[in-house]
Amino acid sequence: MLHIIFLFSLLFTASTNVLAQDFCVGDLKSSPYPSGYACKPETSVTAEDFAYSGLGVPGNTSNIIKAAVTPAFVAQFAGLNGLGLSSARLDMDVGGVIPLHTHPGADEILFVVSGRIKAGFVSSSNAVYIKVLKKGDLMVFPKGLLHFQLNVAKHSSVAIVTFNKPVPGLQILDFALFASSFPTALVEATTFLDEAQIKKLKGVLGGTG
Amino acid sequence: MLHIIFLFSLLFTASTNVLAQDFCVGDLKSSPYPSGYACKPETSVTAEDFAYSGLGVPGNTSNIIKAAVTPAFVAQFAGLNGLGLSSARLDMDVGGVIPLHTHPGADEILFVVSGRIKAGFVSSSNAVYIKVLKKGDLMVFPKGLLHFQLNVAKHSSVAIVTFNKPVPGLQILDFALFASSFPTALVEATTFLDEAQIKKLKGVLGGTG
């Protein structure tokens, strides 16, 4: 039936160059636009562009928080450019915690790889949803809401989180208030925290104002 | 030329019933779905469904915050159902403040109707953007980021805010932490606030845990 290689190519003569845009691997040197980075030419795209190894390495948890977040967002994993996903790895030592934070604009799903994690979020109506998750459990955090993860195992816990944006954003409450230049008086006025509390946390987190 | 009323109607015989869905005024008694409420039948829709007067009345600012937020979201203004907008009115007495909060998933634009308002937000990279806005000024707050408004005039200030969702969500930091059942120990562990600070604010905000 079938000596048709060139015949099939005739079939689609005008179209091969439009068969791209299934993906748009990001040229991270290009100027970003609201939709992301420029697409690398298809001819220079390889399988390496669609894979990323960085989440296979435990993050460095030798810190007070005893935790680490290792991102696989567009900046690390250019194949995500223009697609609707990104991931990160959470490592928590005994007593480790990922402090209260939000992802503006992205939903998150968490999978417990090992350990036991207490995780939760607060809704706009101040309802609190907290679960203790064991290995293999999933939890979902609707976009933009404050949430946290805490290791409640007697050993390390590891989780993988995935977002439905290539850059989910990450606003950590403590950083926003106390590691920034957000003036103390304004923090006080807009949160009712005591000045002493604010100064103390700004002192340790390196914030100014 | 033109005895065509019935002729034009013939032109579109089959189609009149599909000419709806320019809008979908919400039947607030229906079960909500992710896209909103069921559409009121077009025959029962009137001009009243597309207008709302509630933002013409100052909110009651006789409270400690000396501020009030009056929403015009879908629940107040059913004509917004299925469209991409909602609004609210901010009233602030002298010294009044809208405490630090976010709108998960919605951008916000603020217009100063009267007075002088210091407003600002913090980004995911902890950059702080604060402006003193006068009458007629606009400020935009990208979705999901912590922001606040504070009256810095010698009299009341009023602003109108608009969001690009019919229900923008509203997570007020203090309510989430201190007016909820978010356990004190967990708040402490995930924010590094002192237990005493937390208990104090829970006490006044009526939170439990």
Added chain:
Amino acid sequence: MLHIIFLFSLLFTASTNVLAQDFCVGDLKSSPYPSGYACKPETSVTAEDFAYSGLGVPGNTSNIIKAAVTPAFVAQFAGLNGLGLSSARLDMDVGGVIPLHTHPGADEILFVVSGRIKAGFVSSSNAVYIKVLKKGDLMVFPKGLLHFQLNVAKHSSVAIVTFNKPVPGLQILDFALFASSFPTALVEATTFLDEAQIKKLKGVLGGTG
């Protein structure tokens, strides 16, 4: 607990450069793409980029329409780039009118700052929704439908309108038909307006054809 500034930074070593894209302040000199303009580098973004004062100045209504529209779209307010909102100010003298127009692709919400405005729109099924709005009232206009505003107060009226796109588009019926090069014969054929009517309005609006 808390000498953790550098420890927190270790926590997120690889990620700071991806924490942008909460916003994408437009570089208006860049080539626009369907999603907007290129993002200004975060390092050159200031609070000024998120505020705009232009709507604080009454537009010049010394014209026959006795009205003015002052836009705050992306071209005036680059901070809106990549976000989902824009605004404009409507000034109308006594008897002033914003002529019949549409915003292709954007919903609109109007807030009456002062005065009394008769506003309305027509739906795809030719239902007409007209309201007289007073100070503080809101009205919503679903995307793409013909609508107008008319000052019915004994003094000036002012309104602020907001759209759920950074560039809402603006098609003014009279301009489209009579201030353009839309040939008279074609206007006649496609609207059934009398040739004399068309020529008259083209004459005054400066249209050709």
Added chain:
Amino acid sequence: MLHIIFLFSLLFTASTNVLAQDFCVGDLKSSPYPSGYACKPETSVTAEDFAYSGLGVPGNTSNIIKAAVTPAFVAQFAGLNGLGLSSARLDMDVGGVIPLHTHPGADEILFVVSGRIKAGFVSSSNAVYIKVLKKGDLMVFPKGLLHFQLNVAKHSSVAIVTFNKPVPGLQILDFALFASSFPTALVEATTFLDEAQIKKLKGVLGGTG
């Protein structure tokens, strides 16, 4: 290799009922929501739901406009529910015209099946784009902009148009102004058309006010 029918089914035990939602054939008796109609149960879906014959029949052009529009929107073709497309057939006798109109929120692409059609649209900046299209030609009309089609052949012309919404909306200028209850004085005030012109067209199109 391969006695695996039940083995494959084991492979996906829990999942068969979620393999739906590739489509959501509309139950047109259900209450519409912003996203469309309820999904018919998959068990009652047949191939008939995905096909529609109505565009194979010429519309009745025995009217003054000498044209007809036959829609294949959701209301005629329930298989379109929840998908991103709809179509219509345009028939135009000699001298027939589809009067100036817009589709709020939907782009349109037109394919000339037979004849010669002069078609065009006006942009927000009042640029006019008019082309004479022959058999086999395509033209695209960006969403929400005024456009028209006119038969310039010596015989009938037929076109098929497709939209990127299951219900594209359809606002016909003449109907909106002259077949509705839009008060004459208001039409005059918001379009600068002469009262006599308006009354004349309202008279023939059956409008009131």
Added chain:
Amino acid sequence: MLHIIFLFSLLFTASTNVLAQDFCVGDLKSSPYPSGYACKPETSVTAEDFAYSGLGVPGNTSNIIKAAVTPAFVAQFAGLNGLGLSSARLDMDVGGVIPLHTHPGADEILFVVSGRIKAGFVSSSNAVYIKVLKKGDLMVFPKGLLHFQLNVAKHSSVAIVTFNKPVPGLQILDFALFASSFPTALVEATTFLDEAQIKKLKGVLGGTG
């Protein structure tokens, strides 16, 4: 009333340059981004940019498949850039076939211009929907599902298909498996096709591996 050309222009002084972006005709020499190509300057846009004649020419069906697909995607029709539509022409001789294929991410609607076409698709739950379509019939194929068209008339058949993306993508099953470098052993392992079958088709389709 109406010496207002310059008055109207005053009305909108600041805004003319933002009245674009109703469309964004693609500069196909620019670097593509996820949202498409850069916008040609409005001043260089003409009516030609919104029309395309390529689908008026029958494709070359002198091949074994006795069929041809002529695309009108962004690469052929730059006016589609940033809009939500594209089209193609299908020509099938007697016995011609468009082999099984999918369009990742785009829905498709097919209109039979002439002839008789047997068309169908398979859903995620393996339900098969096949219809014999005659002239004037429509059929819709939900995004991403395998589908085909086969000419069952005694003469040529022609169809026009439209997609709700400017670049719908096109994955032809036989090309993916047998005209690519997909290693034979892997094809066998992931499809259970016999090695002989795979080698045979790779041989004729020019695949390697």
Added chain:
Amino acid sequence: MLHIIFLFSLLFTASTNVLAQDFCVGDLKSSPYPSGYACKPETSVTAEDFAYSGLGVPGNTSNIIKAAVTPAFVAQFAGLNGLGLSSARLDMDVGGVIPLHTHPGADEILFVVSGRIKAGFVSSSNAVYIKVLKKGDLMVFPKGLLHFQLNVAKHSSVAIVTFNKPVPGLQILDFALFASSFPTALVEATTFLDEAQIKKLKGVLGGTG
């Protein structure tokens, strides 16, 4: 400062009922619409709704494919309703394989929990991207493209996959062709597979036609 519980509540009197819709936990007994299921009343939502344990249990791989897919889509995990994510667990014994398949409309990201997995996809332009992934590796599969996973370790391999839709769809090539009622002659005509090959696979997969 702060006896404000009821004062804060006054602050937001009218708004508590609109603070929902951060999420819309699915009532799986309701009629699905294109946007999903009806929202369970907030009062009956608990933390259980946002967590799911099903992916903690290895799937049953005692089958010829030596693999299993355990889904966590909306039907298993109602908390995903209206959000933009879902997940599944892949278990593969030695030599196990997830056969060639697509997810119409959803991107996929895979994380290797344990083992070694050869995974790949084919693009619209028939480029093949194959990687051998080890523990901790990620790979992304753009929406709608054929892809597979194969265990190349000497022991079991496990992966977690996440999609950016609550119901990603799942079209398995072999099922679509050979486990369905897709008539043999049509499969032959649209894929060029030999009749014998088709009958053989239909025989083992239980297809008809």
